[in-house]
Amino acid sequence: MNAVSQVYDLPVTPAMECTVRGRIALPGVVMELHHYRFRGQQGGIFSPPRSFLDLALSPRPGRPCGGYGGIADGRAAAVGDVLFVPAGSELHTRWGEGEQTSICCGFDGAGFDHDGPDLSHDALQASLDVRSPAVRDALRRIAGEIAQPGFCSEMLAQATWLQAAIELQRYLRLSGSDGEIRAGGLSRAQLQTISDRIEQPGKPPSVAELAAECGLSTRHFFRQFKAATGQTLTRYATDRKIDRAKQLLRRAGPVIKVIAWDCGFDSAAAFSAAFRKATGLTPRQFREGMMH
Known part of the structure; x- marks a missing residue:
């Protein structure tokens, strides 16, 4: 598939090329796999008519940063692998040259209602780097269904999207105040x-x-x-360590035993066992698959 994106209007410029590799379109939400090729340093203002949720399946090139209301005067913040941009907002962004693959979702309201949370300044800042393992995992599962459709893929993607939308709302509501400890939670x-x-x-x-x-x-x-x-702390910590390991394994440089230490494992064997349990692949198989 090399069709025009239905998630948002992509500018046609020599500096940026986007290929749509697959799509699941459902009432209220469109989910697409995108592959980008960026030529030279990038930057601009992103103001989608629909809310937008993006998971970078490969590292974002350069040192991506962004800010609502501008990125001058030190107002830029790092953009994480999961990015949420609410409809009608103006996100100023900068990033680098290279290639990137993402699962991109454009949706109405919050995905399951039409209002969504009122986003405070803190919540908007948190939306630049959505650190929710539940949101990340749901988007990965949707990406898998788009890349390799199976029995009832659309039905499964719809159920998974509902989970992602709920977890996103939970995250944003929790992020509404840095100092506030909510009932039954942490700040x-x-x-x-x-x-x-x-x-x-x-x-x-x-x-x-x-x-x-x-x-x-x-x-x-x-x-x-x-x-x-x-999540339990053990599950949360394991997810974060495996996510970090995947990022490091996508690079040609670090040897696996160094990655194991960097990610907090006692040995390469313990790292390999945990990685295989989480992904179904050994670290070496994962790296070889990324290199081809």
Whole structure:
């Protein structure tokens, strides 16, 4: 498929080429696999008429950054692998030269209602880097159905999209205030601290260390973390480490045992076992598949 995107209007310029590799169109949402080729440094204002949710399946080229209301005067923030842009907003962006593959979803309202949350400044900032494993996993499953359709793919994609939309709303509502601790959850600042600590190279922090940084007892920390993310800390940490490993394996440089240490595994064997359980492939098989 090399058709015009139905998610949003793509500019036709020599500097950017987009190929639509597959699509599932459902009432209220269109989901497409895009492959981009960017020639030279990129930048512009993105203002979609529909809300837009994007997962980069390969690293975004350069050092992508963006900001609502401009990116001058230090207002630019890093754009993560999951990006949400609400309808009618103006996102100023910059990124680099290279290629990228994404699953892109254009939708009305919040995907399951027509209002969606009122996005505060904090929530808008959080939308540039949606750190929700549940949203990320749902988008990956949709991408798989588009790339390799199977029995009842559209029905499965619709159910998975509903999950992604709900998890996105949960994330944005939780991100509405950095300092506020919601009933049955953690503040965005606390979740950011946990994520940053887990993603540091080397041995991961202990539960006691994370609980202490959040000012909670270990038992209370477990309950609050599950309420905020819908996951156990072990599952969340494993997902983050596997995500980081995938990014590193897409590069030709780092050897697998170094990646294992960088992602917090005690040995290459433990890393290989965890990676295979999560993806169905060994780290070497995953890397070889990306290189071809």
